[in-house]
Amino acid sequence: MTKTVLTYGTFDLFHIGHLNILKRLKAEGDRLIVGVSTDEFNAIKGKKPVVPFEQRREIVQAIEYVDLAIPEENWEQKRLDIAKYDAKVFGIGEDWKGKFDDLDDEVQVIYLPRTDGISTTELKRVLSEFDERHVQSLKDTLDTLSQIVKELS
Numbered sequence: 001m002t003k004t005v006l007t008y009g010t011f012d013l014f015h016i017g018h019l020n021i022l023k024r025l026k027a028e029g030d031r032l033i034v035g036v037s038t039d040e041f042n043a044i045k046g047k048k049p050v051v052p053f054e055q056r057r058e059i060v061q062a063i064e065y066v067d068l069a070i071p072e073e074n075w076e077q078k079r080l081d082i083a084k085y086d087a088k089v090f091g092i093g094e095d096w097k098g099k100f101d102d103l104d105d106e107v108q109v110i111y112l113p114r115t116d117g118i119s120t121t122e123l124k125r126v127l128s129e130f131d132e133r134h135v136q137s138l139k140d141t142l143d144t145l146s147q148i149v150k151e152l153s
């Protein structure tokens, strides 16, 4: 009897925290189905992913722990997906603890530990810093070069 586990997420800038939760979720059953939030649904969630939906879905689909990556288009589709895929477990990181307990009439609801020290938000911050520092170092180089040109002329 296939024990299907269901989860959802944006999975933007895929990182070790995402990999760990998918690994842990797969260990709870023998088939893992992941709903990847579409760009439109992310707008409803108040998120603006760096990586477009189709690429985020393709990356998640390529993960060995994932059997199927489907679009997550709204909050309400979970019950439909539970029925469609005959899911026995709904799992997600404990940052959502309690938020999906209402599903426990149909599935076992589990909240798993998150991976500390990594988040898409943090990755975006580091990347934006690189941009600023990179622009600043280019400006400094340009200033130096124009100084040299001025002295040579």
Ligand code: C2G
Residues within 6 Å of the ligand: 008, 009, 010, 011, 012, 017, 018, 020, 021, 037, 045, 072, 075, 092, 093, 094, 095, 096, 113, 114, 115, 116, 117, 118, 119, 120
């Ligand atoms: N996660 C984790 N450790 C991190 C970061 C994320 O375990 N350091 C987990 C989250 O708990 C979640 C999954 O990775 O289970 C995907 O995280 P997000 O892409 O941030 O997903 P989220 O926006 O929380 O979407 O309907 C449910 C929502 O779509 C969940």
